[in-house]
Amino acid sequence: MFSFDGLGTLWDKLFSAQPDPPALLVLLTAVVALAVVAARGPWRIARNAVTIAHEGGHALAAVLTGRRLHGVRLHSDTSGLTLSAGRPSGPGMILTLLAGYVAPSLVGLAGAWLLGGNRITLLLWVAVVLLLAMLVMIRNVYGVLSLLVTGGVVLAVSWYATPQVQAAFAWTGVWFLLLGGIRPVFELRRQRNRGRMPASDADQLAGLTPFPALFWVGVFLVVNLAALVVGALLLAGDLLTEAGLRF
Template sequence: MVSTDGLTALWDRLFSAQPDPPPLLVLVTAAVALLVVSARMPWRIARNAVTIAHEGGHALAALFTGRRLHGIRLHSDTSGLTLSAGRPSGPGMILTLFAGYVAPSLVGLAGAWLLGGNRITLLLWVAVALLLAMLVLVRNVFGVLSLLVTGGVVLAVSWYASPQVQAAFAWTCVWFLLFGGVRPVAELQRLRSRGRLPESDADQLARLTPFPPLLWVTLFALVNLVALVAGAALLAGPILADAGLTG
């Protein structure tokens, strides 16, 4: 059995606030994340994390609206598929379709809120818990491997890395989700304009509502840009404090 002292130590480790990161760390991690999102090869590799969040958003929205979730598939080309059963139209289906493209940015915003309170360990452990929960829903080998590798890296950093490395890793990941949530929306519209994504989330939403696909793409972009600005404001707290601009 786990002793009371052990549980108390675990609780303190999980919920205690770490010191403010150096302002330089905040800037460097933002630059690294932006470089990964902007550069072709790093983006092709790291985009798997965005796909995980995208499909997780579909899955969570499906469960929240009472749909029956059949499973998630993650593919090596960074595409994914979430299958759910229920009414083929109506608010539940609309919310499920809408959630995918905004999920990475909203997850990034939630992460920025935790980092704004310096809850670095809590952020990492919540990420591991969400990846494990998603693991039981995945129905293909690549998806299982992708989640195991991602979760393993996050767990290893949270358990073995120094506080400085944990901070750098956490800030980079959250910046990446905030930046990385914007790029797929631009890619979506570019592919749609070439007729290459006739079954995109935006096109499916257009068939379920009176609104055209471009409106849904615009809404995806607006939500993600607002999340980016709000998340950046939260993450920039140490810089503002160092400049004496916060109370």
């Protein structure tokens, strides 16, 4: 039976602010995320989350610019592919190509904004909703499994974990997206130098605009670095305050 009291309780749970996390938690989660991004083994596994955000960025940009989205594929080597139909040139195609490499960092920045207001539960539930929305776009078995596992982990943490575990999970995840969004740009640069990615997003953008591929690699890097700086200020505001600084 529908209950307004139950709805009000859910609303309060979602939108109420949790207590400020300890400064040590903010610092340790940043260190853990950096270690995952820097280490080859953990990065190969965790990079799936970056790929999900990357392809989700392509898909969202395609839909918002009026292109027809045919589907998304996620592969076990952490690569992905988003298929859409429409004009092969023009602003819609440019924005669709541009969105991929900047999406993980921008998602991390949005997460940092929520965590800056201590909306931990809201962040986790928004993540679950976005993963479910992307699930309907997936067109291969590995992609479905990848999203189900990722979404299941986030849902389990949001539903069963203690507030302390939720905070550690949320801060680590957001730090990881902010930091992890940068590494693929350097990987792109290195692989292009070796001639291994002749049809990369940057190269396709070069074919649609007057600017060379290296310019677009630079754009990806500048956007992601800016997101990291702003996101770090949002996440570490309390640390800066304790250090006698104001943000």
